[in-house]
Amino acid sequence: MHARIVATPLFRNRPRNLQIVLGGVLPVIFGVIAGVLIGASSAAYWIWAVIAALGAFLSGFEHRDGWGGADRGFFGGLFYGIALLVAHAIVGTHAKVSLGGFPPFLVVITALVGMLLAAASGRIARIERAKDGIVFADPRDAR
Numbered sequence: 001m002h003a004r005i006v007a008t009p010l011f012r013n014r015p016r017n018l019q020i021v022l023g024g025v026l027p028v029i030f031g032v033i034a035g036v037l038i039g040a041s042s043a044a045y046w047i048w049a050v051i052a053a054l055g056a057f058l059s060g061f062e063h064r065d066g067w068g069g070a071d072r073g074f075f076g077g078l079f080y081g082i083a084l085l086v087a088h089a090i091v092g093t094h095a096k097v098s099l100g101g102f103p104p105f106l107v108v109i110t111a112l113v114g115m116l117l118a119a120a121s122g123r124i125a126r127i128e129r130a131k132d133g134i135v136f137a138d139p140r141d142a143r
Helices: 001-007 016-037 042-062 066-091 103-129
Strands: none
Touching: 001 103, 016 042, 042 066, 042 103, 066 103
């Protein structure tokens, strides 16, 4: 696995438009789909949520360490959660999965889960790069 991690380009080195798509647009699209699915089928919603969580985890590999992954995962989860709630409100269906007593709190949960997943893979990436002798002492060194 570590050969792929070492070869993964860092998010900060990707073109700005791709950063916007990967870090912002994609989580919003995933959140919109989850917002529709939450009113259609609990099974479909949970399957989609697992796929989104996998995406959050994989996104951390594009960062130099767990801290960079945490930032990306936090904002990806935040965008995902907001888009989920907005899409669900627009569709107007009854949620097949509990949104809790205060649905906006779901945004906090999705942001924290995204942060933890991406931080974990960012940390793994840092360890694997270090095994190959690649260490970024300063974030600017990764350019």
